[in-house]
Amino acid sequence: MRQACVTLYPALLAVTVLFFLSPTLAWRPWPHNKTNAQDSIFGDSKKFEGSSEFVHLKYHMGPVLTANITVHTIWYGTWQRSQKKIIREFINSISAVDSRHPSVAGWWRIVQMYTDQTGSNISKTVRLGQEKNDRFYSHGKSLTRLSIQSVIKSAVTARTKPLPVNAKSGLYLLLTSDDVVVQDFCGQVCGFHYFTFPSIVGYTLPYAWVGNSQKFCPGVCAYPFAVPDYIPGLKPLKSPNGDVGVDGMVSVIGHEIAELATNPLVNAWYAGQDPSFPVEIADLCEGIYGTGGGGSYTGQLFNGEDGATFNMNGIRRRFLVQWVWNHMVNYCSGPNALDQ
Template sequence: MLAAKPKGAPTETIPKKVFLNKGQAKLSGGASSNNMKNHGGPVMQGTINVYLIWYGNWGTNTAPNVIIPFLSGLKDTAWWAITTTYYQGTTQLKYAGNPVYKNSTNVLNTYGTSLSNANIQQIVSDSITSGVFPSDTNGVYFVLTSAEVTASSGFCTSYCGWHNHGTIGGKDIKYSFVGNPDRCINSCAAQTTSPNGNAGADGMANIIAHELTETVTDPDLNG
């Protein structure tokens, strides 16, 4: 007899990933060739709340001191303003909202050091159903893993991070996995010389920014 699925457990879909091979996305013209085209999928609007789940043994790692200030200032950058340049026909529609860092929590290796996609979904679900974080349909929940933790579906060999969405507690929740590039510094970090004295954290900030803008502009993975 099959065990019943726990109430509020997430429904798994195929995540979109940051692949190891580096490339530049092409801009497609709307009203201007300098702007991006809306392909009809939903885009997150308003304030985008960002929640961080630090999974594993982070110890004295300075990554929070790099990533939290980075996220706190992201909305004021010209780079983030790119997300407001979507066009539909000849009318500019400023869809994407601004990200706001909300809170963090630490989780020990509850599900071991080799996480499946289902484990990652469950870590997000646990943080919501336990009341640590609110159930926020306009939020993005990041599972950030320490260097001893991998993701069995291909972290370091096929991708550096990904974003997804699933049903948790009856709501559509957006979330992302980002591993620590210290595990594979030459694959998932742009450089080993770190401006913040922590190459892994700098690499994670880069991947987080990528996954955040992808989630906001393609939350249902159909854009």
Template sequence: MASLVPTYLLLQLVLVISFFQFNLAARRLADSAESQQPLLFQYHNGALLTGKISINLIWYGKFKPTQRAIISDFITSLSTSTPTTAQPSVATWWKTTDKYYHLVNSKKPSTLVLSMGTQIIDETYSLGKSLSNQQIEELASKGAQKNAINVVLTSDDVAVEGFCMSKCGTHGSLKGASVQGRSYKFAYIWVGNSETKCPGQCAWPFHQPIYGPQSPPLVAPNNDVGLDGMVMNLASLLAGTTTNPFGNGYFQGPKDAPLEAASACPGVYGKGAYPGYAGDLLVDPTTGASYNANGCNGRKFLLPALFDPSTKSCSTLV
């Protein structure tokens, strides 16, 4: 059953420009007045994720093998070593994050190499079908904790604290187990499948929006509104996780509600975007699906604009 938005959020919802924005703790609502403010992105002298990082997937609930393949193909497509002849590509989209590392140290910038890690499947709902934030962290801790980003993905029949009411996903960091007397922090992400709960909020533009300008929904590139929405949200959170993993990296605004690499560009997927319109996108002539990035295994995805710190503007692939 879809969650209802509290009355105190209705005024914000009337003004919303792109439904939900991600911040360190959650993807939150943004109003049109806020979105028109200058983008004053700052580096807060903290660590960025560097080196070889594995992305481990923790699947919680029922997912079809074809659905799991959509997410894993997206993760694999992030690497420039993955052969993708068609452009624009997922790897090209991800290279915008390199600019953050160059700004930290232009003479000898650090590098980040992402790769697909292990996958854990929990189809028995070991913690039930209604999860708290603490339980999401418990699930995230099941993955490897050194040089890793652990991604918790919940199925469309799982309720999560705050899901649909104030967030579509979240990212943060946790203290891992001690290794040779030394403790490490590891990054984690949670994203929920909104298809049966709030697709108008967390899977737009592949579903009619609940509030704001009304326009026909676009055709999802992988023919799965819920999973294509999860890819968009996961992409946003990955960009925020790598450039602001511990709350003191790159962001604008207050630390407890920051705008990050992708959430600083809400609702923008192509050039010419405006409230209610995702932008001028590519369209598959066979399926009619809208997309802006090609991936491995012939995949197509719709990925959010990223804030380019060198131009101080939102950068799109198309």
């Protein structure tokens, strides 16, 4: 069994995709001058990067999340109220129809283009579900990949206010605070998604884990709001919500939710011949946040009057979220500063 994941190494031309047992290397397609007749569907502005005839993202007949998606959140460790508000608003902004353009909802419309074998699209509705606080670190401050599933089991089987079990449209998002060590965190991953094992949890539930890297590796997992020590002279950008660790988490959360919606059981949308080593719609666009993105360059971004950097608007806040693969045109696509 393998797990898809996200890393944010800013200076590498290849990205590391870590799976459940062992790592494998994935590559990112780089921009060239290819044009596509379907570009007109999405307007005249340059919204696409990383096009490649070598990418063969295919549908493998597994389920995708076509019913209204509910994100049940587990807050593991110590969280400030302000930090929770940032992440809650990002999730609520995915379906917000009146956010200022370019919006989180506009980014999600690219994910919505994916369908199941009946032609049904991924749901346009993503809402915040119930939440569970695990402020006493019930499974300790050092978690393995399997113990992450045990944390989820504790949340859905709790004696008081357990999280509801909804295998068809529920996503379970485990967020660890900045003092929790997770297996492979920082060295190889910033977050990953998979599904729970009935032998551990009692149910098969799609879930994701994302960690707050503020104390351990902000230059890896909160880039570009922090930069690695090994890149001299590179200056960090100002985060849009004043919290480097949490603003860095937001993009990873978006990455994982997009992949959970399109590949919840690792048998739906992915590139590659081996389902044990899937390359998914966000993996293909890692490090790309706007036109020109790739390598250590994020692409064209917005700079607010307060000096903060972002690429999309939520209900009341601004966020920086990576683009995702648009299978209609074979490009990475997303809200863009050049659209203005």
